[in-house]
């Protein structure tokens with residue numbers, strides 16, 4: 001029987017390193033060597049794919065063709081779903097092996113150097129911990145995952161390749177105070193606010209990188225430097241990225257929200273010039289709109305049935321507000337139908353105008369300042385005209401509020 005240990009993987013790993021280098025996502029020779037020399041297939045012995053009906057299939061390595069397809073996927077620049085919770089409907093994704101190009105971009109963006117001690121939140125398969133261990137020595141690598149069984153699998157896989165970083169099964173939101181301080185922190189899951197513990201456990205001058213999502217799909221990677229005891233500050237990365245959300249309990253989603261019934265008594269009709277697919281194709285507009293819409297906005301498509309192409313985009317919020325925007329145009333725009341206490345599409349239209357007024361900024365024109373009490377998200381400058389704040393502590397209702405410009409205060 002062929003085992004995963006027998007596969008010829010070195011050429012594929014070298015090709016992956018070349019591909020990522022060609023894409024500009026891997027430039028540092030030390031990380032290039034890590035991608036060439038760390039066997040990703042050891043960390044991803046199987047993965048899952050979902051078809052258009054929502055059904056999941058496990059990769060099949062029982063045949064020669066199956067093994068070839070598995071190995072090709074493992075050494076391609078693709079994220080791979082690696083753990084599911086299948087005892088519930090719908091099946092929940094628990095873990096994945098991040099797209100390699102995103103991983104290397106994050107590692108390079110953190111400017112990790114020889115001798116640094118690095119804390120990773122979200123061990124997952126252990127592959128990223130292996131890249132870090134290859135580069136820094138396992139004694140300098142610390143990694144936590146909320147799922148105990150994933151930590152044990154990662155520990156065994158890492159040990160089989162000779163790496164013994166410190167792995168802990170715990171809520172990574174708490175960091176790893178017993179091993180602090182760290183020079184760098186990398187979180188491979190998304191948060192709605194930066195846990196102060198992460199900053200407190202960085203050395204002054206140390207840096208962290210995580211995915212900040214203020215609402216579903218609203219936000220991206222932000223890199224913060226701890227500038228003094230009580231403050232970390234930095235900007236968003238220029239390119240959009242999205243990770244699964246951090247959760248505080250194994251297998252459970254982080255937020256449980258009570259939804260009021262959709263209020264369909266009165267439906268308002270209007271025509272909008274704004275593209276209904278804004279949440280997916282104008283991510284900065286969606287990010288700006290989410291300050292107004294709140295953290296629990298739900299977005300989706302609707303249509304005649306699940307087998308036909310969708311006809312409209314839907315938005316709804318827990319207060320019973322809902323909006324449906326037709327994908328087709330009529331009367332010079334998209335028909336909007338909405339009900340409930342708030343006009344949700346207006347938030348998206350306002351965000352669209354704000355982005356135009358700001359000169360169509362990319363992600364890196366936005367930044368974040370975090371203190372033990374307050375998060376301030378800003379455009380262009382920490383004291384700039386456009387800022388939004390929220391508490392650093394997680395609240396039941398994590399809304400961001402706009403800071404009034406100085407002249408109107």
Ligand SMILES: C[S@@+](CC[C@H](N)C(=O)[O-])C[C@H]1O[C@@H](n2cnc3c(N)ncnc32)[C@H](O)[C@@H]1O
Nearest residue numbers: 095097122123124125128145146171172246247
């Ligand atoms: C994208 S995967 C991590 C990929 C991983 N770095 C790798 O190389 O395979 C995100 C991981 O975050 C973990 N996670 C979610 N909430 C967490 C928490 N509170 N603390 C630590 N890990 C958490 C998930 O279980 C999941 O394994």
